[in-house]
Amino acid sequence: MTVPEYAARTKYDRRVAKRYRRDAEGRRGRENRVLLDLLRGLSPVESLLDAPCGVGRVAALSELQGIPYTGLDLAPAMLERAVDRCRDEKRTVAWIRGDLESLPVKGRAFDVVLCLRLLHHLPEPTRSRVVQEAARAASRAVVFTYFHPFALHYAQRRLKTFLTGRVSHRYSHTSGWIDRCLRDEGWRLAAERGTGFLRETRYALFLRDDRDG
Numbered sequence: 001m002t003v004p005e006y007a008a009r010t011k012y013d014r015r016v017a018k019r020y021r022r023d024a025e026g027r028r029g030r031e032n033r034v035l036l037d038l039l040r041g042l043s044p045v046e047s048l049l050d051a052p053c054g055v056g057r058v059a060a061l062s063e064l065q066g067i068p069y070t071g072l073d074l075a076p077a078m079l080e081r082a083v084d085r086c087r088d089e090k091r092t093v094a095w096i097r098g099d100l101e102s103l104p105v106k107g108r109a110f111d112v113v114l115c116l117r118l119l120h121h122l123p124e125p126t127r128s129r130v131v132q133e134a135a136r137a138a139s140r141a142v143v144f145t146y147f148h149p150f151a152l153h154y155a156q157r158r159l160k161t162f163l164t165g166r167v168s169h170r171y172s173h174t175s176g177w178i179d180r181c182l183r184d185e186g187w188r189l190a191a192e193r194g195t196g197f198l199r200e201t202r203y204a205l206f207l208r209d210d211r212d213g
């Protein structure tokens with residue numbers, strides 16, 4: 001089967017990486033708080049894989065200082081910026097250039113895996129593949145973000161597509177859809193959080209039921 005190409009696989013070049021932190025990260029304060037809250041509930045976290053790590057939004061969170069951290073991304077330009085940003089950090093960090101469609105790590109290699117702000121870029125069947133790969137790498141927990149179809153933001157996007165004829169390459173689904181991808185692999189949905197009234201980005205935490213399996 002041919003895996004469909006999607007823009008997020010190739011669009012994060014030097015130019016996009018340069019403005020990503022300024023343009024996108026400024027709007028992530030609320031998301032960071034949601035993430036930290038979920039991670040606090042998992043404390044102590046023994047190791048963390050952040051895939052994709054982008055330009056190091058999560059890597060730079062001072063609240064995660066004590067946790068051995070690995071950032072993985074496909075785009076060299078994004079990874080370079082993340083590495084630069086964390087150069088002076090005193091904690092254990094590692095970086096991998098890798099593809100979430102086929103992660104270059106062993107099964108259950110990390111205590112917790114984060115897969116943030118990627119699923120909404122992915123068409124099927126790539127999206128299911130990435131969900132399963134992220135979960136495969138985690139021994140205890142995996143956190144995804146996804147775009148919920150019933151949020152006002154998403155409705156605005158659909159309306160824009162309708163009015164302009166320009167197709168949006170953002171995909172929405174529910175946490176139930178992720179749950180169905182993972183249920184047979186021994187995972188269960190443990191928590192879900194919105195990131196604000198009417199916003200489409202939501203966080204979903206999955207826990208492994210068969211931790212010794």
Ligand SMILES: C[S@@+](CC[C@H](N)C(=O)[O-])C[C@H]1O[C@@H](n2cnc3c(N)ncnc32)[C@H](O)[C@@H]1O
Binds near residue numbers: 009051073099100
């Ligand atoms: C919107 S950014 C999100 C980055 C980070 N998770 C955050 O929340 O700030 C999407 C990232 O996904 C990466 N990406 C896209 N396809 C990928 C793949 N197949 N494997 C690994 N990274 C990928 C891009 O290079 C980009 O850095």
